[in-house]
Amino acid sequence: MSPARLDVVIFGASGYTGRFVIKELVRISRHQRWLRWGVAGRSQVKLDIAVQSACSPDERKFVRVITADADDESSLRLMCAATKVVINCCGPYYQCGEAVVRAAIDTTTHYLDVCSEPTFLELVWVKYEVAARKAGVLVINACGLGCVPVDLGVLYLEQCFNGTLNSVEAYLVSQPSGETYKRWPANVLKYSTYEAAIYEIANGSKTRQSCSLKFEPELKPRGLLHKRFNRWCKPYPGADEAVVNRTQHYFYKENNKRPVQFKRYHSSPFFLDSILALIGSIILWMICRVFCMSKFLIRHPRLCSLGIVTYGDPDESFMRQLSFEHTLVGVGWKGEPRGQPTDEIIARVYTVGDNAPYEGTAVVVVHCAITILTARDKMPSYGGVFTPGAAFKNTDLIQKLNEDKLKFEII
Ligand SMILES: NC(=O)c1ccc[n+]([C@@H]2O[C@H](COP(=O)([O-])OP(=O)(O)OC[C@H]3O[C@@H](n4cnc5c(N)ncnc54)[C@H](OP(=O)(O)O)[C@@H]3O)[C@@H](O)[C@H]2O)c1
Structure with a gap:
């Protein structure tokens, strides 16, 4: 070089x-x-x-x-x-x-x-x-912030746990606060991010190479909606689950280390928010996959998102009020890994700054x-x-x- x-x-x-x-x-x-x-x-x-x-x-x-x-x-x-x-x-x-x-x-x-x-x-x-x-x-x-907090967060939990972790479940809280919460979130989502998301929903591979290795006791998904930490939690279809699984797979292959099983959820204190987001995701999935209308969504972002998507910079006051925090719950054994996990460790990973x-x-x-x-x-x-x-x-x-x-x- x-x-x-x-x-x-x-x-x-x-x-x-x-x-x-x-x-x-x-x-x-x-x-x-x-x-x-x-x-x-x-x-x-x-x-x-x-x-x-x-x-x-x-x-x-x-x-x-x-x-x-x-x-x-x-x-x-x-x-x-x-x-x-x-x-x-x-x-x-x-x-x-x-x-x-x-x-x-x-x-x-x-x-x-x-x-x-x-x-x-x-x-x-x-x-x-x-x-x-x-x-x-x-x-x-x-x-970026899409994957690093959980990918490094799982490694951080492992470092602090002093034992063998069987699994980690991550809960993302990302929501506006104060006055912005009451407003319609107009002009808050960048077009490039929206376009990538629609493309992903429409074309995302169903035959993705799976790196999730199953170990006993197996970490099962919790279904479409569950309550934990006083919040309503739903599965979150980001890239981070695949990234964490690949990291764990890497250390399994390199060092023969037992992988940590991982699932992630998005959580909100409000039942109605969670239900609406869930219904919205299902409708979006159907528009893209069943009715094959993703090109229409990409061509008419403002109309289809009811003004949420912007070609310019996102609304600065909204971005400043947006929190971004993960709670990571790990369970495992301080001693010999046998039977059901006996110990728990919880971490918070969050950003400080103006535009999280x-x-x-x-x-x-x-x-x-x-x-x-x-x-x-x-x-x-x-x-x-x-x-x-x-x-x-x-x-x-x-x-x-x-x-x-x-x-x-x-x-
Ligand atoms: N996962 C995360 O944590 C995370 C966080 C933030 C962003 N992102 C991702 O980062 C990407 C960028 O986001 P953004 O909000 O910054 O988008 P943006 O404001 O639209 O910026 C896109 C940039 O790409 C440039 N570009 C587009 N086509 C190009 C080409 N053919 N040749 C050269 N440059 C080209 C644009 O140049 P011009 O200015 O000349 O148009 C612009 O500088 C998105 O994919 C977004 O999803 C991910």
């Missing part, structure tokens, strides 16, 4: 997430003065504006701006060859992601993204594992990049496609996040 390379380049830096990642890199490079970084994207003008609004005039001089388009592979290779680590914030990933992974592997550049699209995560793993391994490149997907989902995502992915640059010797010595848990387990990433804005604590 050429020493003249930058340390980090953010691709898709002019987008909503990309701009939070810029802010985070500016903040961190004020302490880590060795860090040399740049931004990349298809519009030089938008990139310049993004850099200007985040950096002081002195700082701007050191930020390299690179134009690259996800549809132009040679521009992606030039971008990747200019850096040691590329952070891909360009979405939806099913459209823009694969070419960037390929360019990173071709140019021996470590690759990170904040993807939460299960089909894309699966595609990268199945298609690029061998090439990444041969090239000695780390391809680490899902380094996006600021949290930026904090996580920037710390992942810094960890690759500073603690490569504590990560898998070979390349490959990894989950965050598999890649960072032996580093101090959890501690670094804890000192920053993603908190892990035992309750």
Whole structure:
């Protein structure tokens, strides 16, 4: 790898997430003065504006701006060859992601993204594992708030438990508070996230490679609605269950370690909210899968979402009021793993900051990049496609996040 390379380049830096990642890199490079970084994207003008609004005039001089388009592979290779680590914030990933992974592997550049699209995560793993391994490149997907809190959260519970964990159930609480709760949530969901979600519902693979290993006693799903911690809980179809299962599968294969079984739920204090969300999800699934109308949903996002989806930036006052917190309940044995689990441990993983989902995502992915640059010797010595848990387990990433804005604590 050429020493003249930058340390980090953010691709898709002019987008909503990309701009939070810029802010985070500016903040961190004020302490880590060795860090040399740049931004990349298809519009030089938008990139310049993004850099200007985040950096002081002195700082701007050191930020390299690179134009690259996800549809132009040679521009992606030039971008990747200019850096040691590329952070891909360009979405939806099913459209823009694969070419960037390929360019990173071709140019021996470590690759990170904040993807939460299960089909894309699966595609990268199945298609690029061998090439990444041969090239000695780390391809680490899902380094955002969508998956890291639970993936690292399960590892954190294991570290603190001092025994053998049989299973973990995670409960996400993500809801607006104060005045925003009473308002219709207009303009709060980014179009790129909505588009990816609709694509996933319509096309998500039913033959996904399953990594969930069954151990006795088996962790059974709890059905469509159950009550726990005084909240109404329903299954949550995110990418994180697959990511946690892959991490556990990795350590089972590498170290013959007994995997922790995992299920995740979304929870709300209000019965009506949960029922409406459940009915909404079923209707959405039917529109996409039974009536095959996903293209209509993608073409008319404002109409179909009743104004929830926005092409611009999400409503800032809503985002500021949005909490993002997981409760992780682990059960297992302090002694010999035999019979039903006898002991329990509970952790809270939550963000602090102004805009929990996006600021949290930026904090996580920037710390992942810094960890690759500073603690490569504590990560898998070979390349490959990894989950965050598999890649960072032996580093101090959890501690670094804890000192920053993603908190892990035992309750
Ligand atoms: N899981 C998580 O924790 C998490 C959190 C946040 C975001 N995300 C994901 O991150 C992705 C980005 O989200 P966002 O809200 O930042 O979206 P966004 O504001 O729409 O930004 C998308 C970015 O991608 C760029 N882009 C699109 N097509 C491109 C192409 N062909 N070539 C080069 N650049 C291209 C856009 O460039 P222009 O500005 O030139 O249009 C923009 O910079 C989404 O997939 C979202 O789901 C995940």
